[in-house]
Amino acid sequence: MKEDYVIEQFRKNGYKITPQRQEILKAFMGNNDNHPLSAEEIHRKVVESYPNVGIDTVYRNLIVFLDLGIINKLNFREGKSRYELNSGKHHHHLVCLNCGMTEVIDYCPFKTLDREKIEEEKKFEIKKHSFELFGYCELCREKKEKEGSKKCVSLQSC
Amino acid sequence: MKEDYVIEQFRKNGYKITPQRQEILKAFMGNNDNHPLSAEEIHRKVVESYPNVGIDTVYRNLIVFLDLGIINKLNFREGKSRYELNSGKHHHHLVCLNCGMTEVIDYCPFKTLDREKIEEEKKFEIKKHSFELFGYCELCREKKEKEGSKKCVSLQSC
DNA sequence: TTGCAAATAAGAATATATATTATTTAGGAG
DNA sequence: CTCCTAAATAATATATATTCTTATTTGCAA
Numbered sequence: 071m072k073e074d075y076v077i078e079q080f081r082k083n084g085y086k087i088t089p090q091r092q093e094i095l096k097a098f099m100g101n102n103d104n105h106p107l108s109a110e111e112i113h114r115k116v117v118e119s120y121p122n123v124g125i126d127t128v129y130r131n132l133i134v135f136l137d138l139g140i141i142n143k144l145n146f147r148e149g150k151s152r153y154e155l156n157s158g159k160h161h162h163h164l165v166c167l168n169c170g171m172t173e174v175i176d177y178c179p180f181k182t183l184d185r186e187k188i189e190e191e192k193k194f195e196i197k198k199h200s201f202e203l204f205g206y207c208e209l210c211r212e213k214k215e216k217e218g219s220k221k222c223v224s225l226q227s228c
Numbered sequence: 229m230k231e232d233y234v235i236e237q238f239r240k241n242g243y244k245i246t247p248q249r250q251e252i253l254k255a256f257m258g259n260n261d262n263h264p265l266s267a268e269e270i271h272r273k274v275v276e277s278y279p280n281v282g283i284d285t286v287y288r289n290l291i292v293f294l295d296l297g298i299i300n301k302l303n304f305r306e307g308k309s310r311y312e313l314n315s316g317k318h319h320h321h322l323v324c325l326n327c328g329m330t331e332v333i334d335y336c337p338f339k340t341l342d343r344e345k346i347e348e349e350k351k352f353e354i355k356k357h358s359f360e361l362f363g364y365c366e367l368c369r370e371k372k373e374k375e376g377s378k379k380c381v382s383l384q385s386c
Numbered sequence: 387t388t389g390c391a392a393a394t395a396a397g398a399a400t401a402t403a404t405a406t407t408a409t410t411t412a413g414g415a416g
Numbered sequence: 417c418t419c420c421t422a423a424a425t426a427a428t429a430t431a432t433a434t435t436c437t438t439a440t441t442t443g444c445a446a
Contacts, residue, residue, distance in 0.1 A: 086412050086423060124426055129403065133383060147303050150402060164352050173350055179337025179359060192331055193366035194322050200360045201337060208351040225291055244392060244443050282395055287434065308433060
């Protein structure tokens with residue numbers, strides 16, 4: 071997903087090319103560690119260049135980006151959504167329950183599933199699916215061995 | 229999952245048997261249409277019998293119920309969580325993007341997945357997984373044909 | 387029956403996301 | 417280049433989900 075291509079998509083679909091939109095796009099482009107961004111994280115980056123952009127502008131544009139297929143919306147059960155550039159290659163994620171780190175996996179359960187059987191049996195038209203693996207990354211496992219584990223006292227990560 | 233068994237679980241684990249807890253349990257037990265409940269829905273039911281139970285009591289006890297394995301926490305990307313009695317039989321859900329209706333499916337992608345390969349390759353310890361199929365139920369598809377479809381303008385169901 | 391840790395109620399706070407409205411602006415028409 | 421308008425934004429307010437704090441109450445073990 072190149073910047074020019076995205077700009078072209080905006081134009082093609084009648085969306086204006088505003089500095090705010092470009093800055094939100096840059097936030098995604100510059101996100102090198104590849105960890106999907108929350109709305110707030112995107113906002114924080116945008117505000118560095120345009121201090122009075124509101125978070126509602128971010129939310130409004132995330133809808134536009136999603137509509138154009140530029141980004142994917144993800145839910146890691148944190149009580150908020152995260153967003154990543156659409157790489158064009160369908161994938162899922164490993165998510166660390168301790169530190170929140172994510173890693174892409176290529177495996178997709180939808181390939182092995184008998185879609186038509188389910189659709190017919192349940193009279194249901196499948197449009198999309200979610201699949202995430204939750205657990206503990208290497209670093210957090212090492213850390214835990216030293217510290218001993220604490221109990222979860224919030225619903226967010228239960 | 230019988231009521232007596234749950235009460236026994238409370239006792240065994242040192243949790244007190246309060247009327248609030250019993251009432252929350254009843255909300256789950258009496259939920260015959262099988263649609264997982266939101267915290268607010270549970271609260272509404274409890275308040276019918278105990279008008280001044282606060283929603284924080286519901287949330288606090290949901291954590292306890294989860295801890296004891298009495299309920300499952302579900303996320304259908306609505307911006308809130310839902311909860312269902314743990315039937316003991318692992319399953320996933322179909323979720324209608326229009327009306328929110330859910331239906332249980334027995335298929336589980338985790339069975340066909342090569343867990344150990346992923347765990348070794350990624351140095352990741354898998355603890356749990358999410359899998360949901362989103363789409364449109366029969367009723368909503370019929371309705372849509374008459375009305376024509378509207379575009380999503382909110383992030384919640386995108 | 388009593389004591390106390392656990393649980394609750396009340397009220398407030400925080401976080402995420404959305405709605406409203408007046409103002410600004412991108413970009414096409416002239 | 418200038419003007420115009422629909423689209424986008426900023427500012428403000430609001431909705432909704434969830435959590436925190438603290439004083440009070442209560443289940444239940446001793």
